[in-house]
Amino acid sequence: MATTERAQEATAGSGEPEVGQLVRDMTTDKVGVVMGDWAGRYMLRPLGGGLEWDAVKVAPLSAREELSIRLAVANSGNRWGK
Template sequence: MLIRMASNQQTGPGIGELAKDTVRGRIGVVMGAVGGRVQIRPIGGGMEWDAMPDNVVVPSAREELSARLAIRNANSWNGL
């Protein structure tokens, strides 16, 4: 049985939280929502992209750790 929540209930990550765009397979930080789309920015900064709300989920602990580690490693190569 499929259970649907009311449209005004938040089902995905909120602003400032990590999110995974399941279509692109990318993880970033939710910056907001405009025009029915969620705006996500890469963890290390950069250009935001839009995703449909149904395609945005909370990343697993492993996915979050992997994304944060990749940013940390990239920053260490740049001397940050």
């Protein structure tokens, strides 16, 4: 998906993301799970676990993107014997 399409999705989103939803941080282009929000900022954490970071502008992922990312995380655990 082109960056311009992602920017359009961010502005035309269906409202505020919910806790637990997988979103893309439009500033860093990283994907994370919404852990909460406070003062207009979203706290995101990588899907496989890790340190949280703050994001101001986020966009929901398409079903295809979400499935691809979840599969990649699941496969990485299998490769390393987790």
